[in-house]
Amino acid sequence: MAKLFTKEYHRSMPPCIYCKTEDPEKFKGVEHVIPRSFGTFGAKTPTLKCVCDDCNVFFMKELDQVLARETLEGVTRYKKGIYSREARPQTKLKFSLAESPEVGDFHGAAVAVDGTTGKLMAPPAQYKILNKQTGKHETYRENQLKDLKITDEVYGKPGERETGIIAPSHDALDAFIKKLHEAGIPYKEKERYQPPFVKAMEGMPDDGVSTLEVTIDGKIDDTVKRALVKVLFNFAAYNLGAVEMLKSEWDMARNFIRFAGETLKGRVTQKPFWDGQETEKIRFLDDSYNLRIENQNGNVVGVLQFYNLFTYEFILLESYQIPPEQEVAYRFTPGQEPFIGRKMTMPQYLKMQRPE
Numbered sequence: 001m002a003k004l005f006t007k008e009y010h011r012s013m014p015p016c017i018y019c020k021t022e023d024p025e026k027f028k029g030v031e032h033v034i035p036r037s038f039g040t041f042g043a044k045t046p047t048l049k050c051v052c053d054d055c056n057v058f059f060m061k062e063l064d065q066v067l068a069r070e071t072l073e074g075v076t077r078y079k080k081g082i083y084s085r086e087a088r089p090q091t092k093l094k095f096s097l098a099e100s101p102e103v104g105d106f107h108g109a110a111v112a113v114d115g116t117t118g119k120l121m122a123p124p125a126q127y128k129i130l131n132k133q134t135g136k137h138e139t140y141r142e143n144q145l146k147d148l149k150i151t152d153e154v155y156g157k158p159g160e161r162e163t164g165i166i167a168p169s170h171d172a173l174d175a176f177i178k179k180l181h182e183a184g185i186p187y188k189e190k191e192r193y194q195p196p197f198v199k200a201m202e203g204m205p206d207d208g209v210s211t212l213e214v215t216i217d218g219k220i221d222d223t224v225k226r227a228l229v230k231v232l233f234n235f236a237a238y239n240l241g242a243v244e245m246l247k248s249e250w251d252m253a254r255n256f257i258r259f260a261g262e263t264l265k266g267r268v269t270q271k272p273f274w275d276g277q278e279t280e281k282i283r284f285l286d287d288s289y290n291l292r293i294e295n296q297n298g299n300v301v302g303v304l305q306f307y308n309l310f311t312y313e314f315i316l317l318e319s320y321q322i323p324p325e326q327e328v329a330y331r332f333t334p335g336q337e338p339f340i341g342r343k344m345t346m347p348q349y350l351k352m353q354r355p356e
């Protein structure tokens, strides 16, 4: 009887579901199915013990941070009051001020969101020029000026170019003009933005009064995909168990996530996540993360949707099926215990909250 708790028992712990290490010393922490930066879910916050500490640290640095800071989902969490610990500007997502009376000549200016407050930071010094071919304003920071080639066919003839300089302060403006000069970029003295604009921007992030519309440009690259698929793989492990995940059929997904191996097939849609009362137009107002694992056309597909934004579908396994009773859908709302649905059928509590 006592044998159940001998060392042998502990050694039978399964290997890491990502790198397959069996070193028992490397399982001190737990992996959160949904990165902690997106909140926790009470006593039932889903975690995994079958992910080793090396993989856990790797994911935190390489994938979770990208999902949390450099995606639409990541910055949307600021709107929900979930903040980062650092104010570091985004590098993959591009925010630019949309055209509006408040913004005036600043429209098109590149800005960033302060992750500790969810508010816009004052724009860094930049050169703005209208690309006549695309009809879009381009902005160039100090370190990008060297790559800028101004040609007549792209930007128009010298007298017809629409250009400007944006800077957070007078000193920054003067310093930036010097840099433009050094880079051989033509500008006219009258193109300098006047101090009142600069002042308005300086006051903007703190007074909490201005709400400015921004345009967000981003790309779902392989790193973002890996971060998303990792959440689904974690979710699959949470529901199907480590023994299932260690089967060789899951190797392609595992290698993609952990070692940047061959990419998985996937698509992004605006489809509603839950079948039934939810439609393209009617969505649920509460802000949650929806995850689902299901058999679809002979493959195992993982679906996720954060904050009613995009619906991502990935083929986790081709030509494979999980037992139908293990197809599962969950709805996670920060601060609340998760709700379990069955495949596309929404949880009972959602039916009661349907907006009229």
Ligand SMILES: [Zn+2]
Pocket (backbone or CB within 6 Å): 016, 017, 018, 019, 020, 021, 051, 052, 053, 054, 055, 056
């Ligand atoms: Zn590992």
